[in-house]
Each structure stands twice: as C-alpha cells, then as structure tokens.
Amino acid sequence: MNTKNIIATAIAAVAISGCATHATNPLEGPLTIAKQGSFFVGGRDVQSETLSTLPAYLPSGKVTVDQVYVHYQIPAVPAGKPITLIHGCCLTGKTWETTPDGRMGWDEYFLRKGYPVYVIDQAWRGRSAANITAINAVKMGKEAPDKLLTVFAAGHEGAWAIFRFGAKHPEVFPGMQFPLEAQGEFWKQMVPDFLQALPTPNPTVPALSELAKKLNGTILMSHSQSGIFPFQTAALDTAGIAGIVSIEPGACPSATGDLKPYAGLPILVLFGDYVDLSTRWAPRLKACREFVQAANLAGGKAELVVLPDLGIKGNSHMLMHDRNSLEVAAWLDSWILRNVR
Amino acid sequence: MNTKNIIATAIAAVAISGCATHATNPLEGPLTIAKQGSFFVGGRDVQSETLSTLPAYLPSGKVTVDQVYVHYQIPAVPAGKPITLIHGCCLTGKTWETTPDGRMGWDEYFLRKGYPVYVIDQAWRGRSAANITAINAVKMGKEAPDKLLTVFAAGHEGAWAIFRFGAKHPEVFPGMQFPLEAQGEFWKQMVPDFLQALPTPNPTVPALSELAKKLNGTILMSHSQSGIFPFQTAALDTAGIAGIVSIEPGACPSATGDLKPYAGLPILVLFGDYVDLSTRWAPRLKACREFVQAANLAGGKAELVVLPDLGIKGNSHMLMHDRNSLEVAAWLDSWILRNVR
Numbered sequence: 001m002n003t004k005n006i007i008a009t010a011i012a013a014v015a016i017s018g019c020a021t022h023a024t025n026p027l028e029g030p031l032t033i034a035k036q037g038s039f040f041v042g043g044r045d046v047q048s049e050t051l052s053t054l055p056a057y058l059p060s061g062k063v064t065v066d067q068v069y070v071h072y073q074i075p076a077v078p079a080g081k082p083i084t085l086i087h088g089c090c091l092t093g094k095t096w097e098t099t100p101d102g103r104m105g106w107d108e109y110f111l112r113k114g115y116p117v118y119v120i121d122q123a124w125r126g127r128s129a130a131n132i133t134a135i136n137a138v139k140m141g142k143e144a145p146d147k148l149l150t151v152f153a154a155g156h157e158g159a160w161a162i163f164r165f166g167a168k169h170p171e172v173f174p175g176m177q178f179p180l181e182a183q184g185e186f187w188k189q190m191v192p193d194f195l196q197a198l199p200t201p202n203p204t205v206p207a208l209s210e211l212a213k214k215l216n217g218t219i220l221m222s223h224s225q226s227g228i229f230p231f232q233t234a235a236l237d238t239a240g241i242a243g244i245v246s247i248e249p250g251a252c253p254s255a256t257g258d259l260k261p262y263a264g265l266p267i268l269v270l271f272g273d274y275v276d277l278s279t280r281w282a283p284r285l286k287a288c289r290e291f292v293q294a295a296n297l298a299g300g301k302a303e304l305v306v307l308p309d310l311g312i313k314g315n316s317h318m319l320m321h322d323r324n325s326l327e328v329a330a331w332l333d334s335w336i337l338r339n340v341r
Numbered sequence: 342m343n344t345k346n347i348i349a350t351a352i353a354a355v356a357i358s359g360c361a362t363h364a365t366n367p368l369e370g371p372l373t374i375a376k377q378g379s380f381f382v383g384g385r386d387v388q389s390e391t392l393s394t395l396p397a398y399l400p401s402g403k404v405t406v407d408q409v410y411v412h413y414q415i416p417a418v419p420a421g422k423p424i425t426l427i428h429g430c431c432l433t434g435k436t437w438e439t440t441p442d443g444r445m446g447w448d449e450y451f452l453r454k455g456y457p458v459y460v461i462d463q464a465w466r467g468r469s470a471a472n473i474t475a476i477n478a479v480k481m482g483k484e485a486p487d488k489l490l491t492v493f494a495a496g497h498e499g500a501w502a503i504f505r506f507g508a509k510h511p512e513v514f515p516g517m518q519f520p521l522e523a524q525g526e527f528w529k530q531m532v533p534d535f536l537q538a539l540p541t542p543n544p545t546v547p548a549l550s551e552l553a554k555k556l557n558g559t560i561l562m563s564h565s566q567s568g569i570f571p572f573q574t575a576a577l578d579t580a581g582i583a584g585i586v587s588i589e590p591g592a593c594p595s596a597t598g599d600l601k602p603y604a605g606l607p608i609l610v611l612f613g614d615y616v617d618l619s620t621r622w623a624p625r626l627k628a629c630r631e632f633v634q635a636a637n638l639a640g641g642k643a644e645l646v647v648l649p650d651l652g653i654k655g656n657s658h659m660l661m662h663d664r665n666s667l668e669v670a671a672w673l674d675s676w677i678l679r680n681v682r
Contacts, residue, residue: 030417033372036449037439040529045497052493054537061496064528069435076371092468094410098378108377126468127433132492132533135476139489148480148489151473152393155402156386187405188381192473196395 024079024114027104027326031112032076041214042123042207043067050136059136066203069093069127070211072118073107079114081242081340082215084208088224089250090154090193092126093119095223099321100189101182106320109329118211118218122226123203124194134197150196156187163317164274164281173274177314177322186321195225201232208233212240219340221245221332224317227269228252234261241265243340245332248272248317252287255294262295266339267302270332272315272322275306281317301339365420365455368445368667372453373417382555383464383548384408391477400477407544410434410468411552413459414448420455422583422681423556425549429565430591431495431534433467434460436564440662441523441530447661450670459552459559463567464544465535475538491537497528504658505615505622514615518655518663527662536566542573549574553581560681562586562673565658568610569593575602582606584681586673589613589658593628596635603636607680608643611673613656613663616647622658642680 025031049060071093072082085107087095096119097105111117124130130149137143154162160169165178172180195202208229212218219242220230227249234241235258243266246252252269253262269288275281285306292304307315312327319328366372390401412434413423426448428436437460438446452458465471471490478484495503501510506519513521536543549570553559560583561571568590575582576599584607587593593610594603610629616622626647633645648656653668660669 031374031377033374036372037443037446038435039439039443040526043525043529045528048494048496051496053491054493057493057495058499061498063494063496063531064525067529071438094379094468097412098380102378102380105378121468127435127462127530127532129494129529129532132494135489135492138479138486139491141486145479145482145486148476150394150480151476152395152398153389153404153470153473154398155389155392155404157402158399184384184405185381187386188384188408188470189468190404191468191470 024077025075025112027109027112031108033111034074034076034078036073038069038071040067040069040128041210042203046131046133048133050133050140050142053136053139063129063131063133065129065131066123066207067128068123068204068207068211069121070118072116073111074116075111075114077114078116080336082116082118082218083110084118084120084211084215084218084220086120086204086208086220086222086226086229087122088226089195090159090190092189092191093121094126094189096320099179099182099325100186101179104326106325106329109326110333113333118215120204120208120211122195123207124198125191130194149194151192151194152196153192154190159190161278162280164272164278165316167277173277175314176274176316177324178316178318179321179323186318201236202229205229205232206236209236209240214240216240217242219243219245219336221247222249223247223320225250231262234265238265243336244268245270245336247319248281249288250284252284252291255287255290259295259298259300262302263299264301267292267295267300268335268339269302269304270319271304271306272317272319273308273313274316365418366416366453368450368453372449374452375415375417375419377414379410379412381408381410381469382551383544387472387474389474391474391481391483394477394480404470404472404474406470406472407464407548408469409464409545409548409552410462411459413457414452415457416452416455418455419457421677423457423459423559424451425459425461425552425556425559425561427461427545427549427561427563427567427570428463429563429567430536431500431531433530433532434462435467435530437661440520440666441527442520443523445667447666447670450667451674454674459556461545461549461552463536464548465539466532471535490535492533492535493537494533495531500531502619503621505613505619506657508618514618516655517615517657518665519657519659520662520664527659542577543570546570546573547577550577550581555581557581558583560584560586560677562588563590564588564661566591572603575606579606584677585609586611586677588660589622590629591625593632596628596631600636600639600641603643604640605642608633608636608641609676609680610643610645611660612645612647613658613660614649614654615657
C-alpha cells in the first residue's frame with residue numbers, strides 16, 4: 001500500500017467514524033459549524049498630530065494600533081484543543097485558507113478534523129491596522145525622510161528562493177511540490193510588511209498571550225517569520241499555551257538562552273525539503289536542532305522533524321500550499337493527537 | 342461509485358435532509374456550509390526598484406498589486422443570488438463580521454437566510470496589498486517627501502461625527518443604536534486608508550466586475566466610501582450584476598450623467614437616522630434622491646429608503662453594527678426577495 005492509498009484509507013476511516021459519532025466533519029461534503037466570527041486582541045490608543053494631510057480628515061486625534069485580528073470557526077462537535085494559525089512574513093491569514101490552486105486550506109482541514117480554528121492577521125498587517133502617522137510626519141515636513149517607517153515588499157524573484165521553489169528564480173528544485181502553475185494567485189497573497197518598524201517582541205506576541213488565556217488552552221501554530229512568536233509568547237507567560245507547532249521558523253530561541261519557559265510544553269519544529277540546499281534556511285535548521293536538543297536537556301518535550309526523514313518529499317517553505325499539503329496536515333494532526341493533551 | 346464516494350454522498354444526503362424542511366439555516370444553532378474559501382480578483386504586476394531598503398530583501402523586482410481579496414461561504418441549500426459585501430472607508434471586510442459587541446454580523450445573517458456570501462477587502466486595504474514602492478522611493482532619496490503616497494487614519498473623534506454617533510465627539514444623538522459600550526472593539530477595526538492615492542475608478546471596481554461575471558449574477562452591497570462602486574461597476578459592464586444595494590453611499594452617480602447603465606437594474610439606496618442633522622451626510626442624501634429620481638425617469642428601478650420613514654429609528658452610519666442590525670438586515674432580505682430575480 002503506497003502513501004496515497006494509506007491516506008485514502010485513513011480518510012475513509014475518519015469519514016466513517018465521523019458519520020457514526022459526529023466527532024468530526026468528513027473531508028468532503030457539507031461542513032457543520034457550531035459558531036464562527038471575529039474579534040481583536042491587543043491594541044493600544046495613540047494620540048497623533050499627523051493622522052492625515054487631507055481636509056476631510058483631521059490631522060489630530062486618537063487611533064488604535066497594535067491590535068491583532070482573529071477569525072474563528074468552531075466545529076459542531078469539537079474534538080481537540082483550539083489551533084491558532086499564525087502566518088509568516090509578507091503574508092496574512094489568507095496563508096491558511098484555500099491554496100493558490102484552489103484546494104482546501106489548513107484552516108478548514110483542522111476544522112473538519114474537529115479542532116476549533118483561530119486565524120490571525122499579525123499586528124500592522126492585513127485587517128490589523130498599521131500606524132502610518134510617521135509617514136505623514138515626513139509628508140508634512142515635520143520629520144526628515146530617513147525617519148520614514150521601514151516597510152518592504154518582497155518581490156517575486158527574491159521570494160522564489162526564500163520560499164524554496166528553487167535555488168534561484170526561475171529554477172525549480174526537482175520534485176518540488178508547490179503548485180507553480182498557480183503562482184499568480186500566490187503572489188496576490190503577498191502584502192507589504194512593516195515588521196522591521198516594530199519592537200521586539202512584535203505586538204502580535206502579547207496579543208497571542210491574551211488570546212491563549214482567553215481560549216484557556218490553544219496550540220500556537222506559526223510559520224516562518226512568526227515561527228519564533230509562540231516561543232516568545234511562552235517566555236511572556238505559558239498560561240493558555242497547550243503546545244507549539246513552529247513550521248519552518250525564521251528563528252528558534254537561542255540554545256544558550258533561558259529554556260525554562262519551554263519545560264513541559266509539547267513543541268514541534270517542522271521543516272520541509274531542500275533545506276540543506278538553501279544558504280538562508282540551512283543555518284536556521286541547524287540552530288533549531290541545537291535549540292531542541294538544549295530544550296530537551298532542560299526538561300523539555302521538543303521534537304524537530306524534517307519531512308524527508310519521514311518519507312514525505314518535495315516540500316517548499318509554503319508547506320500549507322504544496323500539492324501534498326493535506327498529507328502534511330494529516331501528519332501534524334497525528335503529532336498533535338500523540339503529544340498534546 | 343467507490344466506497345469513499347458512497348460514504349461521502351450518504352453523509353451529504355443526511356446533512357442536507359437534516360434541514361430539508363428549511364430552505365435556510367435558522368438564525369441560531371449549527372450552521373451548515375456547502376463550501377467556503379477565498380481567492381483574489383483583479384491585480385497587476387508592477388516592476389519596481391524601490392521594494393525594500395533592507396539588505397535581506399532586494400530593492401528590485403516584481404510585485405502584484407491592485408488585487409482584491411474575496412472570502413466566501415455558500416450555504417448547504419442556497420436560496421438566493423450571491424451577495425457581495427463591500428466595506429467602506431478606513432475599514433476592511435471585518436465590517437460585516439461579528440459586531441463590536443459580539444452579535445452576529447450580516448455576513449452570517451445573509452448566509453443563514455440562504456444567500457451565498459462574498460466578503461471583500463478593497464484594493465490596497467486589509468488582505469489586499471498596497472503598493473508601497475513610492476514610500477521607499479522617498480526613503481531612498483529618489484523622490485521628494487511631497488511625492489509620498491497620500492494615506493490617512495481617521496481618528497476616533499472625527500470618525501465619531503462621520504459615523505453619526507452624535508453631532509460631534511463625544512455627544513450622542515438621542516436613541517442612537519450603535520453599541521457605544523463596545524466602541525473600543527470598533528476602533529480596532531479601523532485601518533489606514535490609501536484610497537486618495539488611487540485612480541478613479543478605484544481598482545476595486547474592475548475587480549468587482551470580474552467577480553460579478555465569475556459569479557454569473559450577484560447583488561453588490563456597498564457601504565459609505567464604496568457606496569458608488571456598484572454603480573461604477575455597472576458603468577463598466579452590467580454583466581453579472583443582479584442588483585445594487587448601496588448603504589449610506591458617500592456619493593451616488595450624478596443625476597445629470599449617463600443613466601443608461603442603470604436601466605432595468607434593481608437598485609436600493611438606504612440611509613439611517615439623523616441624516617438631516619449632519620452637514621456631511623444631508624447633502625449626500627439629497628444628491629442620491631436626485632439620482633434615484635433621474636434614474637427612474639430614464640427607465641430605472643431605483644428606490645431610496647430612509648429607515649425612519651419605515652419606522653426603524655436610531656440608526657447610525659454603521660447600520661450593520663447597530664443594536665437593531667438584524668432588523669435592518671431582515672428588511673434588506675425582504676427588499677431583495679421583492680426586487681431581485
């Protein structure tokens with residue numbers, strides 16, 4: 001029986017048990033939701049004299065910034081801890097929805113598997129407001145141009161290598177599973193990123209802590225630039241954090257830093273394929289291995305998995321969009337079932 | 342039919358027959374969805390030399406901008422044309438979701454009434470990328486500060502009067518129905534707005550036309566700054582537009598302009614309460630009355646409704662958040678049933 005057949009059998013089994021017990025929605029057919037909606041966590045009011053250069057809007061006043069948008073869906077019969085999905089650089093919560101080639105996203109996959117799912121937009125991105133008053137301060141001549149906010153847009157060519165579609169644009173790694181025929185739809189997901197204008201930790205981190213406490217137990221699943229956020233959240237306060245799944249993190253905590261916050265927390269760090277072929281990613285994988293080893297020596301329950309070691313091959317940095325995205329998600333589901341109470 | 346297909350079909354049949362006596366989901370209890378997801382419409386690639394001022398991201402490359410994010414949900418048993426919800430100034434698609442005080446948003450209301458619901462983020466806002474290259478051109482010294490993009494943030498105090506919570510901050514109109522006790526959550530919805538940096542029509546307009554054609558018939562429901570968008574979309578091409586519901590539009594088309602695009606289209610322009618008390622809104626209502634009259638003389642099927650004339654009182658500019666938001670939505674549902682085939 002090959003992998004595909006095993007998965008098909010597993011899906012059929014889940015579908016049958018889902019039908020009998022209503023514990024989960026099967027992966028096809030109607031989806032039954034107990035409750036859905038959206039709200040914000042975090043945020044602070046700031047007073048500014050440079051809100052606007054337009055007559056119709058006052059330059060002076062108060063705005064609210066640093067909040068984090070959260071959209072959620074709770075399945076009819078929840079069968080697991082809530083999963084909070086945290087996107088990476090130059091992207092928004094859209095990351096986790098429908099793949100660029102139109103297949104089911106991980107948001108719906110985990111929902112159908114019985115998890116309440118919470119999808120955020122990081123502070124200053126997507127539906128979470130940026131503070132643009134420093135731009136208008138320059139436009140009004142109150143500040144010099146070098147005081148402009150640092151903002152960047154990742155171009156397609158540079159992003160190609162960062163996302164490990166190939167060593168460099170437009171080369172493609174052999175067997176690479178990102179659906180490149182739909183790359184146009186993927187580039188539309190990318191947004192400008194103010195992350196370098198923000199303090200460390202990013203305001204998203206305390207907002208995640210607020211969310212974790214509100215949910216009274218959630219798995220923080222992060223990706224890439226946000227890979228470190230669940231660890232930073234745990235360092236603030238472990239309350240409400242049921243586990244950490246960090247997918248292709250841009251950084252792990254230092255192996256020589258304070259590892260106490262991670263003791264006892266189920267932690268998974270996951271990487272895809274071709275990592276050793278990337279000068280950007282290979283050192284990050286190495287540093288994460290060192291962190292996981294050190295965390296376990298300090299009483300942790302951390303695990304680092306590189307998918308090819310499991311026989312799952314061809315994954316780019318955008319695992320949740322790859323052709324085998326649901327195979328990866330199914331493995332994550334099984335990891336969570338084994339490791340998170 | 343293989344076993345998996347038989348099971349999936351059986352589950353689907355059970356799920357659908359479970360609500361066979363209801364064409365729609367009731368307003369309480371589990372929600373059954375046939376399909377949900379997200380995609381983009383519109384968008385174009387631009388080449389830039391000022392994408393980034395950071396060493397980690399190349400300044401030169403291609404990015405995609407002007408696209409419009411669309412999130413959709415289709416009920417198990419659709420019972421109406423799709424509704425496309427288009428938010429207004431300084432806001433995102435969040436407008437239509439959970440109200441600031443935690444009640445059901447219009448996105449879910451119309452879904453439960455049987456409409457497929459499509460919620461967008463306007464171009465350059467929310468999950469739809471802005472083009473920030475002009476900001477970096479100034480930061481790099483390639484352009485003068487006055488070439489900076491026009492962007493503004495509406496402050497709480499100014500927005501107070503624009504949203505007609507009262508004549509001016511912090512006064513409150515008597516009987517006003519916006520849930521002010523939850524204003525903190527509402528301010529978090531507001532985002533900076535680049536709309537003044539965009540051409541007319543806004544790139545959202547051709548994107549809406551693409552969406553309307555894709556859906557082969559949708560009601561374009563707009564609000565405030567986007568109030569004019571459905572009309573501008575119809576002026577481009579009426580294909581796929583089943584009707585227009587323009588809620589408190591910032592502007593209606595000119596009564597003396599070309600009215601041919603609107604002939605035969607079911608059109609509703611809706612206003613809330615206290616309009617005559619607002620120097621900003623009273624002239625807009627007057628101009629919309631003139632447009633509706635002229636459109637009808639030119640063979641149109643347009644209607645202008647001011648809610649207090651129906652006995653529905655106290656509505657602010659944010660009708661979809663007001664305490665009686667579902668009463669207003671129910672009236673809109675009945676208007677659509679009467680007017681849109």
